[in-house]
Amino acid sequence: MQDKLTIGGIELGSRLLLGTGKFPSNAIIPQVIKSSGAKVITVALRRIDFDSEDENILKHIPKDCILMPNTSGARNADEAVRIARIARAAGCGNWIKIEVISDNKYLLPDNFETIRATEILAKEGFTVLPYMSPDLMTARRLKDAGASAVMPLGAPIGTNKGLRTRELVKILIDEIDLPIIVDAGLGRPSEAAEAMELGAAAVLVNTAIATSDDPISMGEAFGLAVLAGRKAFLSGAGAVKDFAEASSPLTGFLGT
Amino acid sequence: MKLLNITLNGNRVEIEKPVTLMELLELKGIEVEKIIVEYNYDILMRDDWKITALKENDNIEVLRFVGGG
Numbered sequence: 001m002q003d004k005l006t007i008g009g010i011e012l013g014s015r016l017l018l019g020t021g022k023f024p025s026n027a028i029i030p031q032v033i034k035s036s037g038a039k040v041i042t043v044a045l046r047r048i049d050f051d052s053e054d055e056n057i058l059k060h061i062p063k064d065c066i067l068m069p070n071t072s073g074a075r076n077a078d079e080a081v082r083i084a085r086i087a088r089a090a091g092c093g094n095w096i097k098i099e100v101i102s103d104n105k106y107l108l109p110d111n112f113e114t115i116r117a118t119e120i121l122a123k124e125g126f127t128v129l130p131y132m133s134p135d136l137m138t139a140r141r142l143k144d145a146g147a148s149a150v151m152p153l154g155a156p157i158g159t160n161k162g163l164r165t166r167e168l169v170k171i172l173i174d175e176i177d178l179p180i181i182v183d184a185g186l187g188r189p190s191e192a193a194e195a196m197e198l199g200a201a202a203v204l205v206n207t208a209i210a211t212s213d214d215p216i217s218m219g220e221a222f223g224l225a226v227l228a229g230r231k232a233f234l235s236g237a238g239a240v241k242d243f244a245e246a247s248s249p250l251t252g253f254l255g256t
Numbered sequence: 257m258k259l260l261n262i263t264l265n266g267n268r269v270e271i272e273k274p275v276t277l278m279e280l281l282e283l284k285g286i287e288v289e290k291i292i293v294e295y296n297y298d299i300l301m302r303d304d305w306k307i308t309a310l311k312e313n314d315n316i317e318v319l320r321f322v323g324g325g
Contacts, residue, residue, distance in 0.1 A: 019325025070324050
């Protein structure tokens with residue numbers, strides 16, 4: 001069965017998007033990309049530190065992957081737009097994950113500024129994937145602004161708490177005619193599967209894989225969970241009931 | 257020797273002039289293949305680094321890609 005996710009006109013071979021932060025060594029990233037099957041890979045843009053040896057993350061990302069720079073560090077729409085333009089000029093392609101954050105404790109996105117940045121960048125021809133707090137009205141405005149997908153958080157970034165926003169994400173899945181990608185907070189493969197069973201188009205995972213004891217193996221586990229969850233969604237789960245219902249006929253018992 | 261004041265990655269620095277952007281990067285020991293330069297809020301293409309002579313109050317951002325989610 002053909003079940004491909006298409007974003008920005010590109011058919012993606014995987015519904016797992018991978019972040020590249022926090023790995024114990026960047027040298028294992030190619031193996032994690034391979035084991036997880038991820039095709040869309042996020043990176044961030046930072047100032048060079050003149051006092052330390054800097055490593056170029058891009059050399060660890062296979063050429064057949066789609067690079068999705070994020071705008072982390074942006075505190076408002078204008079800063080996000082500036083970062084996006086720099087990333088594109090640097091030859092990273094058209095994809096951009098908008099991340100506008102001014103709250104350092106919970107790293108929750110600023111939905112209002114995110115809509116503004118989406119509007120500007122979509123008009124400039126970017127494939128825009130905004131990270132957002134799951135809110136229906138914001139998601140509608142992001143769609144109107146030209147977003148290619150909407151990326152609600154499952155829990156605050158890096159917390160590994162799972163799909164705490166389940167009810168709100170479900171509303172976005174039901175109401176928004178764009179791929180809904182659960183980004184941030186997923187800590188276990190079962191939670192990625194849960195998001196996919198709910199009908200998410202994809203998930204974006206970083207911390208849970210990067211900070212596990214064996215990121216290559218955990219990458220594979222998330223890849224499998226996303227496949228399983230997607231297949232379950234397409235299969236249509238059976239109804240949940242309050243009372244038991246025997247699996248075999250309640251007649252013809254041996255003792256009667 | 258007259259000094260030139262510029263802003264480099266958010267910090268005010270004094271440099272001896274004349275110097276081009278490329279010379280500044282080499283002076284800082286940067287591997288230039290791996291970086292992106294924003295010069296007075298515009299991306300400066302690589303070919304222009306050698307021919308850009310720095311002037312007073314220039315704002316230079318030297319950036320690179322790092323891991324991120």
